[in-house]
Amino acid sequence: xxxxxxxxxxxxxxxxxxxxxxxxxxxxxxxxxxxxxxxxxxxxxxxxxxxxxxxxxxxxxxxxxxxxxxxxxxxxxxxxxxxxxxxxxxxxxxxxxxxxxxxxxxxxxxxxxxxxxxxxxxxxxxxxxxxxxxxxxxxxxxxxxxxxxxxxxxxxxxxxxxxxxxxxxxxxxxxxxxxxxxxxxxxxxxxxxxxxxxxxxxxxxxxxxxxxxxxxxxxxxxxxxxxxxxxxxxxxxxxxxxxxxxxxxxxxxxxxxxxxxxxxxxxxxxxxxxxxxxxxxxxxxxxxxxxxxxxxxxxxxxxxxxxxxxxxxxxxxxxxxxxxxxxxxxxxxxxxxxxxxxxxxxxxxxxxxxxxxxxxxxxxxxxxxxxxxxxxxxxxxxxxxxxxxxxxxxxxxxxxxxxxxxxxxxxxxxxxxxxxxxxxxxxxxxxxxxxxxxxxxxxxxxxxxxxxxxxxxxxxxxxxxxxxxxxxxxxxxxxxxxxxxxxxxxxxxxxxxxxxxxxxxxxxxxxxxxxxxxxxxxxxxxxxxxxxxxxxxxxxxxxxxxxxxxxxxxxxxxxxxxxxxxxxxxxxxxxxxxxxxxxxxxxxxxxxxxxxxxxxxxxxxxxxxxxxxxxxxxxxxxxxxxxxxxxxxxxxxxxxxxxxxxxxxxxxxxxxxxxxxxxxxxxxxxxxxxxxxxxxxxxxxxxxxxxxxxxxxxxxxxxxxxxxxxxxxxxxxxxxxxxxxxxxxxxxxxxxxxxxxxxxxxxxxxxxxxxxxxx
Amino acid sequence: xxxxxxxxxxxxxxxxxxxxxxxxxxxxxxxxxxxxxxxxxxxxxxxxxxxxxxxxxxxxxxxxxxxxxxxxxxxxxxxxxxxxxxxxxxxxxxxxxxxxxxxxxxxxxxxxxxxxxxxxxxxxxxxxxxxxxxxxxxxxxxxxxxxxxxxxxxxxxxxxx
Numbered sequence: 001x002x003x004x005x006x007x008x009x010x011x012x013x014x015x016x017x018x019x020x021x022x023x024x025x026x027x028x029x030x031x032x033x034x035x036x037x038x039x040x041x042x043x044x045x046x047x048x049x050x051x052x053x054x055x056x057x058x059x060x061x062x063x064x065x066x067x068x069x070x071x072x073x074x075x076x077x078x079x080x081x082x083x084x085x086x087x088x089x090x091x092x093x094x095x096x097x098x099x100x101x102x103x104x105x106x107x108x109x110x111x112x113x114x115x116x117x118x119x120x121x122x123x124x125x126x127x128x129x130x131x132x133x134x135x136x137x138x139x140x141x142x143x144x145x146x147x148x149x150x151x152x153x154x155x156x157x158x159x160x161x162x163x164x165x166x167x168x169x170x171x172x173x174x175x176x177x178x179x180x181x182x183x184x185x186x187x188x189x190x191x192x193x194x195x196x197x198x199x200x201x202x203x204x205x206x207x208x209x210x211x212x213x214x215x216x217x218x219x220x221x222x223x224x225x226x227x228x229x230x231x232x233x234x235x236x237x238x239x240x241x242x243x244x245x246x247x248x249x250x251x252x253x254x255x256x257x258x259x260x261x262x263x264x265x266x267x268x269x270x271x272x273x274x275x276x277x278x279x280x281x282x283x284x285x286x287x288x289x290x291x292x293x294x295x296x297x298x299x300x301x302x303x304x305x306x307x308x309x310x311x312x313x314x315x316x317x318x319x320x321x322x323x324x325x326x327x328x329x330x331x332x333x334x335x336x337x338x339x340x341x342x343x344x345x346x347x348x349x350x351x352x353x354x355x356x357x358x359x360x361x362x363x364x365x366x367x368x369x370x371x372x373x374x375x376x377x378x379x380x381x382x383x384x385x386x387x388x389x390x391x392x393x394x395x396x397x398x399x400x401x402x403x404x405x406x407x408x409x410x411x412x413x414x415x416x417x418x419x420x421x422x423x424x425x426x427x428x429x430x431x432x433x434x435x436x437x438x439x440x441x442x443x444x445x446x447x448x449x450x451x452x453x454x455x456x457x458x459x460x461x462x463x464x465x466x467x468x469x470x471x472x473x474x475x476x477x478x479x480x481x482x483x484x485x486x487x488x489x490x491x492x493x494x495x496x497x498x499x500x501x502x503x504x505x506x507x508x509x510x511x512x513x514x515x516x517x518x519x520x521x522x523x524x525x526x527x528x529x530x531x532x533x534x535x536x537x538x539x540x541x542x543x544x545x546x547x548x549x550x551x552x553x554x555x556x557x558x559x560x561x562x563x564x565x566x567x568x569x570x571x572x573x574x575x576x577x578x579x580x581x582x583x584x585x586x587x588x589x590x591x592x593x594x595x596x597x598x599x600x601x602x603x604x605x606x607x608x609x610x611x612x613x614x615x616x617x618x619x620x621x622x623x624x625x626x627x628x629x630x631x632x633x634x635x636x637x638x639x640x641x642x643x644x645x646x647x648x649x650x651x652x653x654x655x656x657x658x659x660x661x662x663x664x665x666x667x668x669x670x671x672x673x674x675x676x677x678x679x680x681x682x683x684x685x686x687x688x689x690x691x692x693x694x695x696x697x698x699x700x701x702x703x704x705x706x707x708x709x710x711x712x713x714x715x716x717x718x719x720x721x722x723x724x725x726x727x728x729x730x731x732x733x734x735x736x737x738x739x740x741x742x743x744x745x746x747x748x749x750x751x752x753x754x755x756x757x758x759x
Numbered sequence: 760x761x762x763x764x765x766x767x768x769x770x771x772x773x774x775x776x777x778x779x780x781x782x783x784x785x786x787x788x789x790x791x792x793x794x795x796x797x798x799x800x801x802x803x804x805x806x807x808x809x810x811x812x813x814x815x816x817x818x819x820x821x822x823x824x825x826x827x828x829x830x831x832x833x834x835x836x837x838x839x840x841x842x843x844x845x846x847x848x849x850x851x852x853x854x855x856x857x858x859x860x861x862x863x864x865x866x867x868x869x870x871x872x873x874x875x876x877x878x879x880x881x882x883x884x885x886x887x888x889x890x891x892x893x894x895x896x897x898x899x900x901x902x903x904x905x906x907x908x909x910x911x912x913x914x915x916x917x918x919x920x
Contacts (some may be wrong), residue, residue, distance in 0.1 A: 164817055165819060168820060170823045180816045183815075228862070
């Protein structure tokens with residue numbers, strides 16, 4: 001620690017920090033544009049010039065390291081003169097179009113020019129013109145003349161997103177920010193450039209000209225789209241969500257947000273929203289009132305429970321349903337005598353049930369992952385499944401951490417990977433077992449060697465590993481590896497409230513059926529909470545068949561969806577922005593939130609719907625007044641931290657028999673849940689394009705087809721026509737065909753045999 | 760695709776830098792491309808990026824930053840005339856008009872036969888010989904007069920570069 005003085009204030013600060021950091025610590029504001037605490041120092045805007053004693057000229061505070069006894073003046077005559085001079089230069093070429101600029105009211109340049117600018121301009125010559133750019137459906141770069149060339153967006157791409165898609169071309173007064181040959185920005189974190197841009201050059205395309213910042217109310221919320229629990233500032237006007245911004249939390253999302261979290265809100269205002277309860281009568285959908293709809297549901301469930309038996313009723317929820325909703329759903333089902341309730345819809349191996357000591361979780365905090373020095377990621381489409389976790393690991397790798405990967409695809413993680421084993425799904429257990437063996441015998445090479453050389457080892461199982469047909473074996477092996485390397489292991493959960501689902505027992509306890517079993521042995525009645533079975537389940541074909549065979553399907557959903565074909569009742573429920581609730585993130589963080597807006601139309605929060613259903617079915621204890629009461633009951637006496645435990649025992653590992661081509665299925669980043677699937681701007685990105693059948697070029701030549709042609713991909717009874725494409729990063733013997741997309745909803749399980757033939 | 764000659768030259772250049780710093784060779788690589796093709800097309804920049812394992816945009820930044828890289832075809836012989844202060848004081852304006860009239864093209868244009876291209880250049884650091892022009896960034900010609908320009912053009916026409 002060293003002592004410096006800023007504006008007469010004595011400050012103790014760490015050696016090696018900069019003047020601007022020291023000033024911010026002490027609560028002294030220094031004007032700046034290009035400086036950002038999470039980015040490298042560029043010192044190119046010159047706005048942060050300050051006077052330093054004994055320095056002949058003003059110095060940029062962002063790039064000047066502190067030294068013992070340094071005296072800094074941020075508001076002295078010299079400093080202010082320099083800052084005003086810089087401001088005048090910045091405004092020379094900046095259009096004075098604030099009234100029509102989307103950034104107006106939340107613009108750093110506008111704010112600073114009030115403080116440091118003059119009332120008039122001395123510059124009367126022509127301003128430079130910079131042409132508009134089209135860099136994709138999310139980020140608007142229509143008014144690049146407003147750019148002050150701070151290069152924050154460029155540095156964000158290079159340093160945080162891991163790919164340099166924007167750059168500063170040309171030089172001097174011709175310098176401009178652009179992409180290479182009119183390319184689009186495809187990073188899954190691109191929206192952060194909008195936040196970073198201190199002026200109105202990069203703005204949000206979906207939000208453009210929708211509202212002024214001062215007209216918006218700001219509500220706290222939590223992201224429902226991945227398992228990190230990222231903080232959201234939901235901005236609303238006239239009872240509509242118009243924008244979502246990050247809520248800063250260094251422990252979770254820092255100051256970033258993935259594009260999925262940021263732009264998914266468009267799905268909330270989708271035309272497909274279900275706003276009135278509906279009942280199918282004589283094959284026709286009729287709008288009815290809530291009373292009639294709920295009585296229809298209660299009667300239907302009662303009839304089946306009394307007739308065929310309660311075990312003929314099954315309930316499925318998505319993992320991003322709130323804690324309260326899942327708690328009430330299982331309470332309702334158990335109240336009418338059925339134990340068939342589950343939220344792990346894409347899981348296919350349930351053999352760890354009953355052998356686990358607690359609820360599977362991340363095994364460490366998100367911040368711990370950033371501090372790990374050796375990481376093994378097993379079965380994860382990391383960048384697409386958990387964009388911000390990938391960004392955090394990218395930072396760790398830059399600090400010297402080694403990341404190792406075992407997976408079935410070789411997608412670019414945009415960071416340096418120490419070792420990787422890309423194998424077919426059926427070889428994953430064997431590969432991981434080999435790493436466990438090597439680690440136990442203190443091998444110094446390969447993945448095991450990398451892990452053995454670390455002090456803080458993290459072994460993480462991704463979505464693919466959790467959905468794998470031998471998931472329990474992978475879990476047991478990850479545990480072994482963590483044990484011998486003194487590391488931690490855990491699951492990067494695939495949904496916002498997966499941990500919550502376990503804690504409130506939204507899983508079968510005794511003789512009940514799990515999600516897969518419920519669909520494999522069709523029930524007479526299903527209660528669906530947020531579920532679109534053909535898109536959310538591990539085996540789309542089987543899910544649809546089960547729905548169609550059922551006598552009664554009660555679909556609680558925010559949207560009109562495929563259920564119109566097989567459901568009997570559609571109950572409009574509120575998405576997470578329209579209800580209060582709680583999510584427990586992968587790291588076990590319990591976060592409650594309030595509704596940001598009122599439910600649309602006659603939609604109601606699902607917890608209220610379940611409460612009335614409980615009352616109609618005369619199940620005891622459904623008298624809740626608030627979600628808080630539900631949560632208090634659900635978590636009463638539950639020590640969340642103590643319940644989180646990944647330890648598993650009694651799992652035997654063995655090889656899986658396969659024949660023919662195997663399917664490798666990812667759930668594309670913008671197909672993960674019902675809201676995201678209806679966010680139009682996200683659906684216009686490259687990540688959301690029509691799924692293809694990806695094959696190694698050798699497999700393709702065996703088939704005798706060329707890339708780009710249509711092929712027939714088939715599983716079981718169903719098939720889909722897809723374009724075939726080459727990915728030599730894939731192992732031979734596999735076909736990568738995405739799940740969760742309407743184009744592939746006719747296919748079967750996400751793992752297993754699949755055939756590809758000429759169309 | 761980069762030609763065999765170019766990659767050989769780049770490989771030689773790469774030996775000057777640490778193995779994990781391949782992008783250090785980007786300026787040289789772009790020069791080799793321009794020497795062979797006369798200009799650097801975006802596809803060539805993409806190829807250079809791939810060869811040096813660096814982002815395409817980073818190559819584009821370099822190629823657009825430095826004036827001597829031609830971003831469009833500039834003829835077989837690119838004549839770059841310095842128009843900075845010293846040269847202008849010594850009559851670079853007349854040099855430019857004479858060249859434009861003689862070749863029948865304006866600045867940043869190429870003659871119809873594709874032989875000559877005319878560019879404006881920045882100070883070449885040889886003001887003592889002002890006014891100056893540079894042929895293909897390789898050969899500097901100073902103390903220009905109409906007669907001298909005629910002989911330079913004649914030499915180039917005749918194949919004596």
